Amino acid sequence: MLADLKKQVFEANLDLVKHGLVILTFGNVSGFDRKKGVMAIKPSGVSYAKLRPADMVLVDLEGKIVEGKLNPSSDTPAHLALYRAFQEIGGIAHAHSEYATAFAQAVKEIPCLGTTHADHFNGAVPVTRFLTAKEVKDDYEGNTGKVIVERFARLKPLEIPAALVAGHGPFCWGTTPAEAVKNNLALEKAAKVAVMTLLANPKIKGLPAYILRKHFLRKHGPQAYYGQKKGVRKHE
Amino acid sequence: MLADLKKQVFEANLDLVKHGLVILTFGNVSGFDRKKGVMAIKPSGVSYAKLRPADMVLVDLEGKIVEGKLNPSSDTPAHLALYRAFQEIGGIAHAHSEYATAFAQAVKEIPCLGTTHADHFNGAVPVTRFLTAKEVKDDYEGNTGKVIVERFARLKPLEIPAALVAGHGPFCWGTTPAEAVKNNLALEKAAKVAVMTLLANPKIKGLPAYILRKHFLRKHGPQAYYGQKKGVRKHE
Amino acid sequence: MLADLKKQVFEANLDLVKHGLVILTFGNVSGFDRKKGVMAIKPSGVSYAKLRPADMVLVDLEGKIVEGKLNPSSDTPAHLALYRAFQEIGGIAHAHSEYATAFAQAVKEIPCLGTTHADHFNGAVPVTRFLTAKEVKDDYEGNTGKVIVERFARLKPLEIPAALVAGHGPFCWGTTPAEAVKNNLALEKAAKVAVMTLLANPKIKGLPAYILRKHFLRKHGPQAYYGQKKGVRKHE
Amino acid sequence: MLADLKKQVFEANLDLVKHGLVILTFGNVSGFDRKKGVMAIKPSGVSYAKLRPADMVLVDLEGKIVEGKLNPSSDTPAHLALYRAFQEIGGIAHAHSEYATAFAQAVKEIPCLGTTHADHFNGAVPVTRFLTAKEVKDDYEGNTGKVIVERFARLKPLEIPAALVAGHGPFCWGTTPAEAVKNNLALEKAAKVAVMTLLANPKIKGLPAYILRKHFLRKHGPQAYYGQKKGVRKHE
Numbered sequence A, B, C, D: 001m002l003a004d005l006k007k008q009v010f011e012a013n014l015d016l017v018k019h020g021l022v023i024l025t026f027g028n029v030s031g032f033d034r035k036k037g038v039m040a041i042k043p044s045g046v047s048y049a050k051l052r053p054a055d056m057v058l059v060d061l062e063g064k065i066v067e068g069k070l071n072p073s074s075d076t077p078a079h080l081a082l083y084r085a086f087q088e089i090g091g092i093a094h095a096h097s098e099y100a101t102a103f104a105q106a107v108k109e110i111p112c113l114g115t116t117h118a119d120h121f122n123g124a125v126p127v128t129r130f131l132t133a134k135e136v137k138d139d140y141e142g143n144t145g146k147v148i149v150e151r152f153a154r155l156k157p158l159e160i161p162a163a164l165v166a167g168h169g170p171f172c173w174g175t176t177p178a179e180a181v182k183n184n185l186a187l188e189k190a191a192k193v194a195v196m197t198l199l200a201n202p203k204i205k206g207l208p209a210y211i212l213r214k215h216f217l218r219k220h221g222p223q224a225y226y227g228q229k230k231g232v233r234k235h236e
Helices: A003-018 A076-085 A096-105 A133-151 A179-200 A207-217 B004-020 B076-085 B098-106 B133-151 B177-200 B209-219 C005-019 C076-085 C100-105 C134-150 C177-200 C209-217 D003-019 D076-085 D099-108 D133-151 D179-202 D209-219
Strands: A027-033 A038-041 A057-060 A064-068 A093-097 A163-164 A171-175 B027-033 B039-041 B056-058 B064-067 B091-095 B162-165 B169-174 C027-033 C038-041 C059-060 C066-068 C091-095 C162-163 C169-174 D027-033 D036-041 D057-062 D065-067 D091-095 D162-165 D168-175
Touching: A003 A027, A003 A038, A003 A057, A003 A093, A003 A179, A027 A076, A027 C177, A038 A076, A057 B076, A057 C027, A076 A093, A076 A133, A076 A171, A093 A179, A096 A163, A096 A171, A096 A179, A096 C005, A133 C209, A133 D003, A171 A179, A179 B098, A179 B177, A179 C177, A207 B133, B004 B027, B004 B039, B004 B091, B004 B177, B027 B076, B027 B177, B039 B076, B064 C027, B076 B091, B076 B133, B076 B169, B091 B177, B098 B162, B098 B177, B098 D076, B133 B162, B162 B177, B162 B209, B169 B177, B177 D099, B177 D179, B209 D133, C005 C027, C005 C091, C005 C177, C027 C076, C027 C177, C038 C076, C038 C209, C076 C091, C076 C134, C091 C177, C100 C162, C100 C169, C100 D179, C134 C162, C134 D209, C162 C177, C169 C177, C177 D179, D003 D036, D003 D091, D003 D179, D027 D076, D027 D179, D036 D076, D076 D091, D076 D099, D076 D133, D076 D168, D091 D179, D099 D162, D099 D168, D133 D162, D162 D179
Parallel strands: none
Antiparallel strands: A027 A038, A027 A093, A038 A057, A057 A064, A093 A171, A163 A171, B027 B039, B027 B091, B039 B056, B056 B064, B091 B169, B162 B169, C027 C038, C027 C091, C038 C059, C059 C066, C091 C169, C162 C169, D027 D036, D027 D091, D036 D057, D057 D065, D091 D168, D162 D168
C-alpha cells in the first residue's frame, strides 16, 4: 500500500543524512497522502545504513498503525498534529541540524538577514514557547506539534515552511517529503549565515521588507519568474 | 556558436559546486565574448547534476536571447550591467558562499586583514547600499548590477575583483569565467579568516598599506614575480 | 585471549577516526571484561592506518600487561582508574575532539541547553579541577582518572557518561566500547551546538528540568519507549 | 641529485593539501640537506594536481639554483633565513591554514590553553612584529624570515616549532619535511580549539605551567615515554 509514498519518504530520509543535517539517528521524514488520510514515516531508532523503503510505517491521522511491523518514529504524534492543522502540506522533515538547533536552543527566531533566507522563508522563522510540565507529562510528542500549530495561528505554513521548537530543534515541511528536506537544508544554511552575520555586525537590523517580499515572490506564487516554463526540461 | 565559451562557463559553474561555494542552486557563472558582444550564462533553476555545456544560454548586451531553449539565469540583467560597465572583465561568478554572504548581510566591507586577502584584492572588498523600493520594483536584477557599478565609481574592477551586494551576497569577476570562480573562492576564504581574526582580536586595524600593496603587486601587474616565466610549464 | 573484545576495541578506535573525533593520534578506546578483570586498549603512538585487532594490548586492573608486545596507550592508568571506580561501565573513549576539548580548556561544564544533549546526558557534563603539581609529578595519568572519579562522587556514570578533564579534554564511557564512542560523538555535537547557542543568545539559561528528564528517560531506563521492542529487527 | 629529499618534499607538499591546510596554491614545503647545504623546495605557482617529485627546485643557502628548470617558491628567501639560523631543523612548511592565519592577522600569539597544544609546543606560539616599509621594499621575503629569527632570540626552535608572521600566516618546522607538516596540522587544530575556548570562556588564563611541561616532556626529549621502544614496530 502506498509504495510510491514510502519510497519518497525513504529517499527523503536518506537525503537528510546526505546533506549532513542529521546528528546520530536524530532525524525523521514523513509524507502524507491526503486522499487516503495516511502518513508514511521512518521507523523509530533504526539506523540509516540498514533502512529499506518497506520499513516505512503507515499510520492514520489518529496514530493507528495501518501497515508495518516496526514502531513508527517516536515523533509521530508531532507530525500528525501538523498534518491535521496544515492542510496544504504533504511532507515533514525533522532533524537536529546544528545551526537551526542552536537558534532553537537559544529560544530565538531566525531573523531574515538576507536573500538566501528570503528565497525560502517569507519572514523570520519563528520559535515556539517551551512546553509546560503538564504538557510534557500528558502527551509530550503530541504537544510538541501543538505548540508549533499555536505559534502559526497568524502565519501561513507554506510561506514560512519551518518552525523552531524551543530547546529542541527545527521542524520543516513542504508539499512533498523532498521539499521538506530541501527546506531543512535551506534553513540550516540561513541559520549558519545568520550566526556569522551577527558576529560580523551585532547591530544589523535585517533585510528591508520590500526586498524580502520581492525575493520570496520571484520564486513562489503566481508571479514567480525564477526557473523554466512548464513543459520545458526542468530539474531539481 | 561560441562552443568554447559555453564549455568554459559550464565548467566554471561546476567548479562553484566542487569548491563548496554554492548553497542549493544559488549560483551562476557567465562568460563574455567582447568581439561578438555575447554572454554565455547558466540557465535558471536547473540542477547542477543535470547541467550540460549545450544548456548554457547566449544573450546579447541588452539581454536578448541569441541562442538557447532555456531561460537564462534570473540574475542575467545584473551580469550584463557589469559587462557593460567594466570593459576589462570576461567572466562573472555569483554564489551565496557562507562567509562572504555573512559580510554582505552584515552590510560591512571585508577589511584587508592579511596577505591572503592582499594576494587577490588590492584593498577592502566593498559593500553596496541597499536598493530602494523603487529600484526593486522597476528592475530588481538590473539595479543589482547598477549599485555595484555605482560603488565602483572610483575603484578598478581588476584590482578589486569582487563586490558585496547589501543583504544579498558577493559578485566576483575576472578576465575569464575560471578566474571569476577562483576569485570567489579566495573571497570566501578571506571572509572566513576575517571573521575568525575579529573573534581573536576585535580591535585589529588591518594590514599596513605598504604590505598590502607589496603582496598585490608581486602577483599582479608588470612587476609581478610570483609563478613561472612565460613559455615555461605553468599550471593553474 | 579475548579476541572478540580486542576486535570491538579495534573497531571502536577506527570509529573515532571515521567520525572525525580524533586530532592526529590523540585518541584511544578501551574495553573491559569484568569477569576476567582484563582491559583491552590501543597501543601507544601507533597510527590508525596500520592498526590491527591483534595489536590491542591486554592489561589487568593494576596495569600489568597480560598479553601483547606493544606498549599500551600512555593513558592506560586513567582508563583503569575509571573501570575500578565505575562498576557499570565496559568501554571508554578518549579523543581530543574539537568542541568538547574547547569546553575542557575553558574549564566550563557543558550545560544542557537542549534535547540533543538530554537524549544522552542527564544533566550538564561536568569538568574536573586541574591536577596539582604533586599529582602531576607522582602519577599523571592515574591522577587524571582520579579527578574524574572525585568529580563523580555524587553522579551516576551511566546517567552522565562523560567528563571533561580541565585543560585536557573529554573522557566518555558506556557499557561497551562502541557505546563509549557513540557518547563521544553525541558529546562533540552537543558541545558544538552549545557554543553556537551561546553565540546566538549569551543569556540563555538552558532546558527546563522537566524536559531534560523526559528526554533522557524516553531513551534510557525501564520506561524507555524510543526504538523497537526486543526481538524485532533493531539496528545501531 | 638528492632524489630522496625531493620525494620527501614532494610528498609533504601534497600532505598540506590532504590535511586541508592549503588555501588555493598558498603553501609550500621545503627540506634541507645539512651536509650538502642544499634545500629542495616547491616551485612557485605550480598547481598541486600537476606537481611531480622532479619539479622540486634545489637551491643553496644563498638562494642560487643548484638544479631545476622552474622558479623556486617566491618564499624561498624566508625558508633559507630559517635554515641558516636554526641549525636543528630539516624541514619547513608554510600554509595559510585558516585558524593559525587568523591569529597571525590578529597579531596575537596562540596561548597554550590545553594539552593538545602542549603535546607539540612548549609554550605559546609567538607572533612577529610587522615588517617595516623599508624591510618590505629592500627584501620582503628575506626579511619575513628575519623577523621570525629575531622573535626566536630567546626561544628554542624545536621546543616551539612554529611562528606566526604578523598579518601573514604561520611558518612551521621540524627535523624533516613530514614533521614540519605534522606541526602545521597540530598548530591549526590548537588554533581552532583556542578560538572556541575563548568563545566559551573569554577570561581563561591557560594551562598551568607544570602541566604544560609534563605534556611536552612525555612526548619529547630524553624522558619521553609516549609511543613504542626503538626497534619495536612503530608507525607515523
